[in-house]
Amino acid sequence: MDNVVLNINQLTVAVEGKEILHDVNMEIRRGETHALFGPNGSGKSTLLMAIMGFPRYQIIKGNITFKGKDITNLPLDERALLGIGMSFQRPPVVRGVKTRDIVAACLKGRGSGEIVGQLAGKANLTDFLDREINYGFSGGEVKRSEMMQLLAQNPELSLLDEPESGVDLINVVLMGQLINKLLEKSHRIRNRRHAGLIITHTGHILDYVNARTGYVMIGGRIIGEGNPREILATIKEKGYKECIKCAK
């Protein structure tokens, strides 16, 4: 159990009174990357938001444990400080707040302006540091900015919501590199501390980031679990209907 980073047990989540997730179970160990597939509206983002602790996502049953600590009722910011980070699919624009300031805040005093500059260099966002966060950013810039912030935050569990959507082919490669760095893919497996849960629609990102386990979520339930490449191949060939059939 020592290696378990995230344990989700019988998690049932409602948004504005409407139940979206039903009895979700999941376990991610240190160093592992898991991928979450599912059609639009199946509840994938809801799961990430609930793990992160957004107040709109009410946990009505079950619990979430992070590194052995029950965080089911822990506020969002405390979960972030414990070591959970998230890249948003569509993050808000925060007018007046510079990208540099947020990256510096993510560092939580662990580094200087120099490190902010280095991270921006890696994400090819040097010219964006003095721009208002997400204001006028293209799809790819938003995603790279999210990764830059996460790299500064250095979380033990990264929740990545569609990191490749809206990203052109060249930048998908860069996104892959950034995610691999975040998830310590260059370390030997036994030395990796960082874990990840990635939502992907197209599976493109899996060409660059290896994932150990894949899940299929439909209608707020995880209906299948297995090798992510095999799952993806099945979805590509036969669609989600086959997954539903398999689950039965």
Added chain:
Amino acid sequence: MTYKDKAKAAISKPAVLGEDIDLSSYVSSAEERPYQGDPSRLPSKAKEDMLGVGISLDGTNQRSGTYIQMDNTAIHSSVGQEGLEVMAIGRALEKYDWLLDYWWRAISVDTDKYTANVELNQHSGYFIRALPGCKIIYPVQSCLYLTKARLAQNAHNIIIAEEDSEIHIITGCATASSEEAGLHLGVSEFYLKRGAKVTFTMIHSWNPEVAVRPRTGIVVEKDAVFLSNYVIMKPVHSLQANPVARCVGDNAVVRFNNILVAPPGSNMDLGSRVFLNARDTKTEIISRAISTGGNIINRGYIEGDAPNVKGHLECRGLILKGRGVIHAIPELRGNLVGIDLSHEAAVGKIAEEEIEYLMARGLTRTEATATIVRGFLRVDIDGLPPVLSAELQRAVEASEKEIM
């Protein structure tokens, strides 16, 4: 008809905007103050008050010139660079006959009872002039300091930037007392000649009993650039100002940045008006208002009267706490085909989504809110020297705790 005659005729004329102030409840004379050759020898309380509005008197090596008026006496004026003139307006009128050609030209003496009162009971004010082609390196600072209870401070200021000159002015207006009533009437006329550049940064720090009625007119000639930054973050009983800039020469540019924070008991009615009267002139008015319980009317007006003019107006307001009201009134008027004017206005609270975004990065709710407020009040100003940017930032940060 002389200016005095016009003023007499207008002395009871209420202003178009703002609460009517009873001038008879204020006195217009105050004891003469001795001239102070070395302003660093002023009492430490006064220096501290002045520092709060960006006036640095200890080691003024980062200032090109200084003017200080205490109540109705000009107690100090000095310059530290060739090509710059800083003096009491009375002295300037004695020195230059031609100065009368600028007197009440950017704003009418009979605009309202306040302009009339300044003409009839004027006590000093400053004259600042950058000579042709002179780039004044460090900012010039001027301070109007109010110490006497119930005094009406009537200042008339004239600022002239001659052709191709450049000057940065920081004006701080403050009151010594945190509770005594007072009235600050300041008429300021700016004349920017061809190719001149002026940045004017004004920081106000009053108290809950002071009424303030500045009256400002700016005339901007061909290729000239006027940037105004106004910051008020401390309580004031009643502030009403609506400066007007006229771009009369081609390619002139005017930008107003206003930062207003209204604590409980404050009533602020602040606008900026720009008339784009010549070809290819441009303006941007950016106004950020925060109510922590006080009331703010946040105005802006741009009028385009010439080909290929461009203007943008942004009035944004945040109600952070209390029962204050923010009323945004952005207005645009175009009189010609091909002009390009736009505005955006918003009044509201901080979006929960933005707070949570920052909280997901590990900031507490309070830290996230403070970061967003700091960002809201941050106005990046092109062309502002670092020393002025720092002063502006300092003024904003000094009030952050009170805002939160």
